[in-house]
Amino acid sequence: MSTLLKIKKVLFCFTAEVSAVTFQQSPQVVKEKTEVQINCSHDDANLPLMSWYQQRKGSLSMTFLGFGYATAEPTNEGRLEEQFQLRRQSMTAGTLTVHSANLSHSGVYYCAASTHSTQPAYFGKGTKLTVLDPDRQITPPKVKIFRPSPKECKNQKEEQRKKTLVCVASDFYPDHVTVSWKLNGEDVSTGVATDSAATPVDKSYRITSRLKISATLWENQDNSFVCIVSFFDGDTTIYRNDTLDVKGKGGGITRGEYLNITQGAKLSYVVVIIKSCVYGLFVGFLVWKLQGSSGKHK
Template sequence: MSPTTYGLGLFFILFPPRVTCAEFHQSPSLTVKERDHVEVHCSHNDNSLVVMLWYQQKQASPAMTLIGYGYSAQEPNYEGLFAERFQLKRADTLTGSLVISNMTSADSAVYFCAASHTVGGASQAYFGGGTRLTVRESGLLVTPPTVKVLPPSTKECEDRNKKKKKTLVCVATDFYPDHVTVFWRLNGGANITDGVGTDNTALRGNKLYSITSRLRVPAKKWNKASNRFTCTVRFFNGTTDIYVADHINGEEGQGGDGGITTEYYVRSTKTAKLAYSIFIAKSTFYGLVVMALIWKFQRSSDKQM
C-alpha cells in the first residue's frame, strides 16, 4: 500500500464517515450465486466531489477496507488483491459503479461508496448507506423467516425509576440469507422507535439465521386488551422485499388505561354482592346470639327474684 492510500485509510479510521450535505444513492441489497458477477451502482449530487472511493466491510469486522479510488477522467487505483477481480467504473463525476467478477462466498459483505474533493490530507469524505451483498452458498435456498412474538414475563421487575415496564420479544428464525430488518408497530400505526432493541446482526446456526428484537412498553399500555403489538420482519429474497409479521394483544389488568371493562365490572359486582351477603348473614347470626344471651340472662334474673 502506498503512503498516500495508507494515510487515506488511517484518516477514515480516525474520523468515522458522516454525510452532512451530499445525497447518495446506492444499489439495494443484492443476492447472487457463486461464480456470478455483480455491479453495484452509486450516485451523488455534488459536482465538487470529484474522487469516488469504494470500501468493503465484512460482517465479522467493524473496520472498512479500502478497495480503490479514482477521478472521473483517470484510471482508478486499487488496493492489493482487489485489482484481480474488482473493477471501478466512472460514467461521470456524479455516477460510478463497482463490478465484482467470479464471486465467492468470501465476497459477502457490505460495500460502501464514498466521495471526496481530493485524495488524502484533511479532505472530508461523504458516504452512501452501503449495499449488503450476499453470495449464496451452494445447496442453500433462499428461505424467508418464521416470526413469533412472545409475551412479557409475569415476574418482570420494575425499573430503577419505579416505572413499571413490560418487555415483548420478537423472534425471527430459520431464514437465509441475512437480509432482514425488524420493526414494531402499535395498532397499525407508525413504526415504534422508543424502547426498541434489536440484535446488531443475525446469528447463524445450522446454516440458517435468526434474530431477536425486544420492545419495552409501559405496563399501562400492555394492560389494555385492545392494544395490538405487531412485529414485522422485512426480508429481501434477492428480487423483492417480503414482509412476515406476527402480533400479540395486551392483557387487561390493573393499571390499564382502558378504563373498567364490562367483564371486570361484572366480576367486581359479584364479588361485592357475595361479600355483602356474607356480612349480612354474619350480622344476623351474631344478633340472634346476643338476643339469646340477653333472654337467658333475664330468665336467670327472674328466677333469683
C-alpha cells in the same frame, strides 16, 4: 505531525461532516460465479473523488479496493485488480464490478466521496452483498412475539414501570432482513432495540428485536402489537409478521427464555460498540493512507 494525530484529525472531520451527503446503495443476493455490479451514487456534484472499501462477512476490518476521479481512469489497489473493476459514470455516480463472485465476496461494500484525498471523506451506509451458498436453501423467516415476563418491573415505582415485548425471527436464509413494530396499526420506533445483525444458527439465521413500553400501555386490554420482518430473497421482498393482542392468549415466555434473550441482546450491544470503534479507526487509517498515496503521485 505524528501518524496517530493525523488519524484522529481525519476521524474528527469524518464524524463531524458525514451526514451532509446522501448516498444511494441497494443490497444484492446473487449466485456463485455471477458478475456483480455494485452501484453507488450521491447528491453532491462538488465531490469528484470516489473510493471503495470491502468489509467481509464476519470481519471487523476493511479492505481498500481503489479510487478514482470523475475525469480520470479509476485506480485499483494492486493485487485486487483481477477480482474488481472500478468505473465512473459521472461526478456523482460510480460502479464496482465483481468479476466472478464467490462466497468470500460476501460482505458490505462502502463507497466514499470527497473533493480530494486530503479532504474529509463522506461514506454511504454500504451495499450488502450475499453470494448464496449452494448447500443452503432460500427460506423466509418464522416470526414470533413473546409476551413480557410477569416479573419484569415488579418492584419498580409506578412511573418507572416498563414492559418488554420480544420478537424473534428465525430459520431464514440469507440474512437480508429488517424488523419493524406497529401498535394499533401505527408505526412504533421509540423503545425499539433490534440486533445489529442476524446470528447464524446451523445453516440459517436468527434476529431478535425488543420493544420496551410503559406498563400502563401494556395493561390496556385494547392494544394490539405487530412485529413485521421484511426479507429480501434476491428478487423480491417478502413480509412475515406476528400479532400479539394484550387481551389475547398465547405468546407466553418463561423467565429462563427471557433471561437468555436479554443476555443475547447485551452481547449484541457490546459487539456493536466494538465494531463501531474498529470501523472508525480503519476508515481513518485508510483515508490517511489514501492521502499519502495521492501525495506520492503528484
